[in-house]
Amino acid sequence: MFTGIIQAVGHIASREARGGDARLVIDAGALDLADVALGDSIAVAGVCLTVVAIDGAHWTADISAETLARTTLGALRVGDGVNLEKALRLADRLGGHLVSGHVDGVGTVARIDDDGASQRWTFRLPRELARYVAVKGSICVDGTSLTVNEAGDDGFGVTLIPHTLAATTFGARRAGDTVNIEVDLVARYLERLHA
Structure with a gap:
């Protein structure tokens, strides 16, 4: 779950086609990745993605063909900016509203x-x-x-x-x-x- 309060603007560092899927490497910008672990969720332009790799200020996510087809992520290019938000913790403030990261x-x-x-x-x-x-x-x-x-x-x-x-x-x-x-x-x- 997320709140819809953007924590940072990141950028697409690289994009790799993998059959019908894709792998994105995202420059996290000002988003602090110190407490992020493999398997955590980060919303990218409102889409909940799973962290599959972390390298300094960059993190990687695999995106299915379904997500590419139903969201704007399929049109992202290297250098494009994206809104980022780490998943909500139970002790966090809910400044926005409850957001699932599942785009309609x-x-x-x-x-x-x-x-x-x-x-x-x-x-x-x-x-x-x-x-x-x-x-x-x-x-x-x-x-x-x-x-x-x-x-x-x-x-x-x-x-x-x-x-x-x-x-x-x-x-x-x-x-x-x-x-x-x-x-x-x-x-x-x-x-x-x-x-």
């Missing part, structure tokens, strides 16, 4: 508008996910816990404050970019209970 779908940045020092962002997402998005509810975009300002049949809007723009990959994003979307866990479970 890929969305698109539809529009970015200045709003004072902040920015208002509009995203498009698959229609089948829109029913899980509620105004003032939580949503996870590229691993970042955000509060929904607007919700529609095929998208939603959020406000990004200057800190979020500076501390995540959002500062480098543009309209048309694709993003990983994870809807709120509570919304998914509530639907299942009522089915």
Whole structure:
């Protein structure tokens, strides 16, 4: 589990195709790997990946064909920035919301508008996910816990404050970019209970 509070921005150091799968080596940037062990989970752009090797400030993850096809990780290139968060410990603060690291779908940045020092962002997402998005509810975009300002049949809007723009990959994003979307866990479970 994760919180959606990004701890560092890392970069893809290398990418190796392995049949239909891939192996990524990630430069952890400012993320402290001192307490990370083989088998631990780290969210990369909102996708929970397993650490299979650690070498100084770099760590390695294997990515299945399923994950490559259902997330933005399949399009990552060497040098691309990625939001990073180590898995939540039971004693940690929950500053964002509960995030599983299991991406529900890929969305698109539809529009970015200045709003004072902040920015208002509009995203498009698959229609089948829109029913899980509620105004003032939580949503996870590229691993970042955000509060929904607007919700529609095929998208939603959020406000990004200057800190979020500076501390995540959002500062480098543009309209048309694709993003990983994870809807709120509570919304998914509530639907299942009522089915």
